[in-house]
Amino acid sequence: MSDAVTLTLATQPTHTLVADCIAADRFAGLGATAIAALPVVHGGRPATLGEFFRVRGERASVVRIEGDCTRIDGIGTGMVEGELMIDGSVGRDLGLAMSGGRIDVRGNAGANAGGAPAGAARGMTGGEIVVRGSVGDEAGARMRRGLLVVTGDGGRGMGKGMIAGTVVLFGNAGPGTGRFLKRGSIVALGEVERPATFRYACTYRPPHVALLLRYLGSRCRLDVAAAQVTGRYERYSGDLAELGKGELLRWVGA
Amino acid sequence: MKINGVAIEDTFAEAFTMRVARLLITGQTLGWAKEAAVKLTGFATSVIGCKCEAGIERELPDGETPDGRPGVSVLFLTMDKASLPEQLIVRVGQTVLTCPTTACFDGLPDAPDRLPVGKALRVFGDGFQASKVIGGKRYWRIPVMEGEFLIEETFGMLKGVGGGNFLILARDADAALAAAEAAVAAMTGAPGVILPFPGGVVRSGSKVGSKRYSNMIATTNDAFDPTLKAVTQSQLPEVVNSVLEIVLDGTDGPSIEAAMRAGIRAACRPGVLTITAGNYGGKLGPHHFYLRKILG
């Protein structure tokens, strides 16, 4: 047993690599050889994780990934617990339908981060994803519970159809952010264009945002301004075509 | 044993196991946090009549509260498991929920016994309430006219200690009060301890039951009442003309002991003759705080 498993990208995939076998909790019971033998799909062809990654350490639920994983999809799919730290950018479906644990990406993430498989009612149902960069379209779509934090910009349809949970976006939001949202919160610290079915409620200092941002500052070591922690936010309720129990909170200053 | 010429009786304070919760109440200013805390812990001197005992443990600087605002820490005790959530739900609902700017957090996060306080209060939101999980803890956001009241879903409950005490036997009432005030000042802010009585001091020390009224749970401690020296089996020396008691509740024995030590030392002032403590012969309460051992 090691403190952590480290995967170092040794061979850059030439096609999209679906590596939905990478989840921190799954590695807790596996030796290095077994980890290397996990199945992946490279451009539609079955392959193994070891054909692309050098594996150090074993039987740990703290996993570090080194290298540029922009072409790698599905990292953290269905993760239940543990910690996954990625020292670069990742492809689409990061933390797809995860239910627990933490994923921390020091780069960008592709579409559908924390999202749901096609047709599934729920995206992530727990845990935390921090992307220290930007995300592709529909990040946090149909999230049921959990936290998705993006320090860069959001793509189109961020938090689309959320059932509950929290999305915090430090950069600017793309179009369609929050549409079809039933419950849950989107905290927008940058620019956001809200759907017409979000209706303005008030401008106030939401106590849970203060708590949340302080948590992000201390636990995730994110750079959060005091003016954001204690600042004023416009509250928009929506999506009124759905339950209307959710909110979009837009920071408007100290 | 004597401290500053004050005799420390070789006896012990007998205390009981109670259930305790710690609430952290924050506000936009310390003033508002305290305002809520004072109301919350009002009329909570003794379980005999109030069903609970509560008090402000200490003030919390901004950096120590979950939301970074000033706040106070409150301890809340009851005799049994069931009445602690009952009391908390009704009292927090009436005093903290109602108080401008406040939020209410659990101060015993590691306690496995969880009381569903926020969970019960959420329904004040009439369906408009929302929950939020932050760092693994669930909070309820209850809409109020001012904005939102934020309260943690559950609060921890531990076994605590209630009824730690000592008695100040003084030459006159002025000396007794001055000594009691000094003791309270020395104990204020002691971690894990509250003094539930007004100003931390109780003048109506009681004995169990009644000699005359069968329905009374507690009646005046006539053995320590100076005015009855002549008509009862008094335990007071001739020179003692006034007695005041300090009662302490806390999260654990060592906290109580530390506070008693500081309090008794401060109470050993001119005009005070003896410090003693109340007990029931050691048969009722599992906690025995021997004065001389504490001070030794």
Next chain:
Amino acid sequence: MTTPARLRIAGGTVYDPAHGVDGVVRDVCIEGGGIVAELPAGAPRLDVRGMVVMPGGVDIHAHVAGSSVNHARRLLPEEHAADPAPAPRLVDGPPPRSGTGGTVPSTFATGYRYAGLGYTTAMEAAVAPLAARHAHAELDDTPLIDSGFFVLLGNDDYLLRQIAAGETARARDYAGWLLGVTRAYAIKIVNPGGVAVWKSGGAGGGRNVSGLDDAVGSSAVTPRKILETLAGAANALALPHPVHIHCNNLGQPGNAATTLESMRALAGQRAHFTHLQFHSYGGERGKGWKSAAKDVIEYVNGHAQVSVDVGQVMFGSATTVTADGPVEHLLYASSGRKWVNVDIELETGCGIVPYSYREKAAVSALQWAVGLELFLLAQDPWRVVLSTDHPNGATFLSYPELIRLLMDRAYRDDRLKAVNQKLLAGSALLDGLAREYTLGEIAIVTRAGPARLLGLSHKGHLGPGADADVTVYAPDADRAKMFAAPRYVIKGGAIVVEEGQLRRAPAGARLAVRPDYDVAVKKDVRRFFDDYATVAFENYGAEP
């Protein structure tokens, strides 16, 4: 081994209830795809000593093919992604195919999985005539099971017009024509009149029927008239299977009264009432459910012309898929799950809502209990068939678990303790039903009974002339395990499961009827088509 033309299944303990054989050690002989009385001594043998031998299973009511099933499949990619079905390793015959499972598996996976349970015949229970061609195409891609379908009637505008006009004979001939032109096996009625009302639109009360005498458009047309007309037609056309009825008010509290009234309306005629569990509730609308299984099964027990299948609910994921559009709208509104509705022109409807039955949910627990009560209080197993209304109450893969509940009282009582008891007051199950099904009775409710009720004289038994559809189980005290993995399955003489592994996947045969009717009706139907249909009369149906 390759499948020999002759085979002696030797030394097994045989359950062949159609011939009164209840656990007798004897050989079963196969030649050329059928069962024969005897084979020469030198014929190849399959030694099954110590094992249990039964006819292949017959599913009387399941939703496995056709347009509504395919709508359900399309709706559930998440289930398919979670349950891949790689191609099996077959030894000869058609190449194997991969697929996906979930509550509504792909066609090839459906065939493989049925055979894997020892089932060799299954009836698709609801096909809109308009989509008959589609259903046949899917069944063609569903190997290993002989199959047919029931064609939906009873909300179709042509029929309702004939009833309104009192044209009973023409209604019968129309049914005869439709069965032939769609290559169907039997007549299915779903919520008689209710779907037609749902489709007719508008707000307020006009969204379903609630009783047997509600008007459906014309006051001359009522659910009762529809039932009478079609039950009469099925019997007059001498169909092998009587009219197959999904009653009004499915899933509603208090619907047992409607169910009993429907049974009484057809007293004296053969009729099959399907997924009876969903129609056996007491209580009142808006005031909650309770079990009325005792009342309903008592009636069934006393009336030999009534047959039923149970439609057992099992805990877990299911997909409700039915022609009963208004019911699915209610389920959508109450569950908040995704919902498909397709109104099918001039004929019927289609509604789909994925659903989960949870042990801790009061209504789910009641439904589970009602189904078991029906099974355990039934006196004549020949008329009470095992079904889950796949995939409505549960998938067909849960049959082994259901068999265990029926055969093992201790297990059943244990499971009962774990379910929500809130609505179980008055359930006979709670009083402790001691009955345990025997292997012989299981052979009846899963094979011999449904085959007889379907009029499939060559199915469900092991006498000479029967199809060589045989299932061999290794006995196991855990009946769920035993029935989940037969050791051998023989389909039409081919050994398709060997040592528990699927080895061959021949195509199944199609079961269809072609009743005689007065062809004069075609002229009138054509006129109706010319006036209203969007598919030419000549292009209708499923004939090549």
Next chain:
Amino acid sequence: MSAVEHVTCLGCGCACDDITVVVERGRLTEAQRACVLGTAWFGDGQVPQEIRIRGRAGTLERAIAEAAKVLTDAQRPLVYLAGDISCEVQRDAVAIADRLQGAIDSLAGTAGAGVLAAQRRGRAGATLGELRQRADLVVFWGVDPGARYPRYSARYAVDAVGLAAPAGRSSRRVIAVDLGEARGPADADGRVAIRPDAEVDALGTMRATVQGRVAGTNAALAPAIALVHEMTQARYVALVADAEPGPIPLDPDRAEALIALAQALNGRTRCALSTLRGGGNRSGADAVLTWQTGFPFAVDFGRGYPTYRPHAGAAERLAGGEVDAALVIGAPATLPDSVARGLAGVATVAIGPRASAAGWNPVVAVDTGVAGIHEGGTAFRMDDVPLPLRPALEGEDVRSATATVRALRERLEGGA
């Protein structure tokens, strides 16, 4: 001269089955009742009959052998179902993809956004004939079917007499919703203009209104709110929208918003959403893939079983260099540009009508007849109603796609 009646036309998704085709001396001279698109689709029935292997004429046997080699040599083969093939051919094509453990996609993927939305929400729909019978209010949402679905109004939604619409057109009210350039029919009884960039907001506001909530206070949304009030007053609403991509890219949330609105209206009245689909039996491809694999398009057998990668359909795979050989079955002319462009860079086998005229250079091209003109089988209307095909020119020495694809399948299954 001979005539074949009740012929099904695959010129668009309407799949009109009332066409009478006249044949004279092996040529198709008339398609009675066919619209402009149908007339063009039938043409004169003349199709090339070439077999080309690496640019040269060859025999069918060699073509099949070469095709099998190209496909089995490939690491990442793609099967693509183009237009004008029957369901029977599509079924064999899926078997080939399964055998090759390759990817498979189809023309139906062009409406993928709507399929995905329906997989999240379901749908409130009806077969076209039910609109004809019931609809008293028909709302054309940014589409005039006259252009791409010429007989839709006449046969299905508007003009035709229905059980609850005894006077046909005059039994119904028709509303045209104009979304900028995307205008509803000119002869509508009412018009509502909605800014194209406010379309999804308008749909959401309408749905909120159905549910009794006040959402958009924006004055620009007022016409949409008025429209939805009218919709709730109708007995049976047909909401008609085009599912096929047009010149202006659609908001990806549009399909979901339309579905959700149609569903919500069923709480108050009845409503069916009719999504218009193109021709060539693309709905059949969707249906066949669904029943054989569980997924309607963008399927990948790479893991030895079907997986669904709706974001990685044929166009995306080709563009991403994830295809090294492709089998295109059906008429190359029906391919979306994005797919046709991508095919230029990989080894392809084309089997279908006018395969030899494919705009790229297939390694193997086998011309076949057109489903519904030269060979029979089954095709699906845009509303998933199956129809038989009645080939007027069957047996006129035109190679059958069904037999050709079956031969390739058997070759692949036998040879592996």
